[in-house]
Amino acid sequence: MPPTALLFFSLLGLAMVAQQTQEDKDRQAENEKIAAQLPDGEGKTIMVARCGACHSLARITAGRKSLKSWTNTVKVMVLNGAILESKEEAPLAQYLGDNFAPAVNVNSAPAEELATVPGLDQSLGAAIVAYREKHGEYATLDDLTKVDGFTTGLLKKVGPRLTVGVKAATPQ
Numbered sequence: 001m002p003p004t005a006l007l008f009f010s011l012l013g014l015a016m017v018a019q020q021t022q023e024d025k026d027r028q029a030e031n032e033k034i035a036a037q038l039p040d041g042e043g044k045t046i047m048v049a050r051c052g053a054c055h056s057l058a059r060i061t062a063g064r065k066s067l068k069s070w071t072n073t074v075k076v077m078v079l080n081g082a083i084l085e086s087k088e089e090a091p092l093a094q095y096l097g098d099n100f101a102p103a104v105n106v107n108s109a110p111a112e113e114l115a116t117v118p119g120l121d122q123s124l125g126a127a128i129v130a131y132r133e134k135h136g137e138y139a140t141l142d143d144l145t146k147v148d149g150f151t152t153g154l155l156k157k158v159g160p161r162l163t164v165g166v167k168a169a170t171p172q
C-alpha cells in the first residue's frame with residue numbers, strides 16, 4: 001500500500017473510533033438521565049448495571065409488557081449478549097413487569113384488574129367500576145377524581161398506569 005493510502009486509512013480508522021466513543025458517551029449520559037427518573041428497587045440496580053451497554057435505557061422504558069413478556073425479553077437480551085447472572089433475571093423481570101406494564105383501561109377493566117395497579121386496591125377498583133356504571137364512560141383520566149376516595153395525588157401516582165382507551169370516532 002502506498003504511504004498516502006496508509007495514512008488515509010489510519011486517519012479513517014481513528015475517526016471511526018472517535019465517533020464510536022462519542023456515541024458511547026452520549027448514550028451513557030442519556031442513560032444516567034433516565035436512571036435518575038426510574039423508581040427505586042433491586043431491579044433498577046440490575047437494569048442500570050446490565051442493560052445500558054448496547055442501547056439506550058429508553059428502549060426499555062418505552063415498553064409496556066406483562067410480567068411474562070418481560071421475562072421473555074430478558075431471556076432474549078441474554079441471547080443477544082447481555083451479561084446477566086441467572087439469579088438477576090427474575091428480580092429484573094419483576095421490576096419491569098411492575099413498572100412498565102400495559103395500561104389498565106378504566107372504562108372496561110373489572111375491579112380485580114384495577115386493583116392490581118400499584119396504588120389502587122379492591123375498594124378503589126370497585127368504586128371506579130361503580131362510578132362508570134352510574135355515570136357512563138370516563139372521557140379523561142381527570143374524571144377519576146370524581147370517584148369517592150380518588151384524590152389528585154393518587155391520580156398523579158397511578159395515572160401513567162391507566163388509560164381511558166381509544167374512543168370510537170364520533171360521526172360528523
Ligand code: HEC
Nearest residue numbers: 050051052053054055059060063073074077080081082083
Ligand atoms: C449485548 C447487547 C444488548 C444488551 C446488553 C441489552 N440489549 Fe436489549 N436489545 C439488543 C438488541 C440487538 C436489540 C434489538 C433487536 C432485538 O429486538 O432483539 C435490543 C432491543 C431491546 C428491546 C426492544 C425490543 C423488545 O423486545 O421489546 C428491549 C425492550 C430491550 N432490548 C431490553 C433490554 C433489557 C431489559 C436489557 C438488560 C437485561 C437489555 N435489553 C440489554 C441488545 C442488547
